[in-house]
Amino acid sequence: MINVELILSQLENALQGVTESGGEQLSEDDRIAIAEMIVDLQMQLDMVGEEAHTRFDARLNALKAIAESVGLEWRLR
Numbered sequence: 289m290i291n292v293e294l295i296l297s298q299l300e301n302a303l304q305g306v307t308e309s310g311g312e313q314l315s316e317d318d319r320i321a322i323a324e325m326i327v328d329l330q331m332q333l334d335m336v337g338e339e340a341h342t343r344f345d346a347r348l349n350a351l352k353a354i355a356e357s358v359g360l361e362w363r364l365r
Contacts, residue, residue, distance in 0.1 A: 292329065292332065292333065292336075292340065292343075292344050295325060295328070295329050295332075296329070296344065296347050296348070296351070298325065299322065299325050299326065299329070299351050300347075300351065302318070302321070302322050302325070303322065303351060303354045303355065314358070314360075319360055322355060322360060323355070323360055326348075326351065326352060326355060329348060330348065333345075333348070
């Protein structure tokens with residue numbers, strides 16, 4: 289099984305302090321890496337199934353909200 293907890297912790301660390309700075313401290317590479325991590329985590333949760341969503345969706349949604357608030361788009365196009 290994937291280590292969802294580790295990925296969530298990495299995302300939380302990556303986004304720590306972002307809301308205070310409005311995202312100015314993030315380089316373009318950081319933005320891309322964070323967006324890719326969010327997309328990857330969402331896909332992995334989809335593969336694992338309903339139990340994973342039940343357990344981790346609240347944290348993932350909170351991270352998505354933080355990312356969105358600083359202009360990060362997690363749905364890479």
